[in-house]
Amino acid sequence: MPSFKITFDDFASGVTDAYKTAAAVVANDDDKARFRIRSIDVGPSDDVPPDANLSVILNRIADLSAGTVGVSTGITAANLQRSNVNSQDPLATGETDYSTEPTTFETDPVWQMDINAHAGLPKFFDKKTAPVINRDQLIGIRVASRTGTAIKCSGTIEFEPI
Amino acid sequence: MPAYSLVFKDLETLSTLNTFQTMGAIQTDNAAGSRIRLREIDIGPSDDTPVDVNVALQLKRIKDVSVGGAGTATTVAKTESHVHRDDQSQDAPAVGKHSYTSEPTVYETEVIWQAEINAHGGVQKYWDEDEAPEIGMDALLGLLAAPRTAAAVRLSGTLTYETW
Numbered sequence: 001m002p003s004f005k006i007t008f009d010d011f012a013s014g015v016t017d018a019y020k021t022a023a024a025v026v027a028n029d030d031d032k033a034r035f036r037i038r039s040i041d042v043g044p045s046d047d048v049p050p051d052a053n054l055s056v057i058l059n060r061i062a063d064l065s066a067g068t069v070g071v072s073t074g075i076t077a078a079n080l081q082r083s084n085v086n087s088q089d090p091l092a093t094g095e096t097d098y099s100t101e102p103t104t105f106e107t108d109p110v111w112q113m114d115i116n117a118h119a120g121l122p123k124f125f126d127k128k129t130a131p132v133i134n135r136d137q138l139i140g141i142r143v144a145s146r147t148g149t150a151i152k153c154s155g156t157i158e159f160e161p162i
Numbered sequence: 163m164p165a166y167s168l169v170f171k172d173l174e175t176l177s178t179l180n181t182f183q184t185m186g187a188i189q190t191d192n193a194a195g196s197r198i199r200l201r202e203i204d205i206g207p208s209d210d211t212p213v214d215v216n217v218a219l220q221l222k223r224i225k226d227v228s229v230g231g232a233g234t235a236t237t238v239a240k241t242e243s244h245v246h247r248d249d250q251s252q253d254a255p256a257v258g259k260h261s262y263t264s265e266p267t268v269y270e271t272e273v274i275w276q277a278e279i280n281a282h283g284g285v286q287k288y289w290d291e292d293e294a295p296e297i298g299m300d301a302l303l304g305l306l307a308a309p310r311t312a313a314a315v316r317l318s319g320t321l322t323y324e325t326w
Contacts (some may be wrong), residue, residue, distance in 0.1 A: 004174065019174075051282075053207050055172075055318060060242055108244040112169045114208040114318040116282040121206075129165040129201050129322050133247035146210045 043120030206284025
């Protein structure tokens with residue numbers, strides 16, 4: 001299976017436990033659209049690293065058509081970076097750098113881990129335990145500082161069709 | 163086979179030296195055929211002000227929950243969408259538990275898995291299908307944490323489990 005990648009660079013987290021979305025995979029509203037997240041990587045990029053904790057979650061929107069999707073930088077299917085440059089476009093698009101958050105995320109995340117901003121977080125999901133995105137759904141990497149000061153971070157989300 | 167999450171958010175350990183508290187647990191239904199295996203543990207620090215404290219982590223099992231003494235905790239309904247890694251999958255024969263106010267008293271004495279972290283770091287533990295700790299019906303797998311100095315530490319993370 002080809003794998004697709006969405007990167008984000010020097011993204012300022014939300015503050016005081018209010019999450020901001022750094023990157024997201026959006027499955028088309030098409031019954032053939034079905035993907036799984038294979039890995040995420042998040043690490044700190046502040047010029048002056050703070051000794052603060054950063055909460056990282058994977059959050060799902062179960063029905064994109066039902067609500068507000070926020071404001072972000074879109075990446076078309078054709079422009080998604082991929083493991084094999086010759087693979088066909090996925091039935092999905094990417095979003096990065098949200099300036100207005102979607103309002104329809106599920107209350108609780110699919111996956112969570114918190115890290116100190118002196119460290120990084122590589123997370124691999126095997127094929128059986130990977131979070132899945134079905135048609136008209138979104139899964140985003142969302143980050144929040146535990147304090148009132150944003151933490152800058154960079155990283156990647158990788159996904160593949162099922 | 164379907165996979166499921168138990169997410170626990172910003173839970174505080176006890177502040178008593180070397181005294182363990184359950185951060186999260188998976189409890190199988192008391193019904194024939196109910197069984198799960200734990201595939202991943204992800205846990206890291208969530209204090210507003212990071213502390214320089216070491217934390218011991220243990221994975222322990224209760225073989226027979228119905229015997230009693232399984233503690234008091236918040237139960238996450240198996241029907242919750244976010245519990246399902248694929249929200250089109252059927253419900254697990256198990257529920258997640260977190261935020262214990264009363265600890266189980268019937269854990270096995272021996273520990274299944276143990277690791278130590280500093281509260282400026284975290285740990286990610288992966289088991290493949292053959293190595294993964296398993297429980298059958300009416301049993302519980304719990305992730306416990308204890309500070310190595312007399313100071314509480316706040317932790318967040320995820321237990322990933324699957325049926326087979």
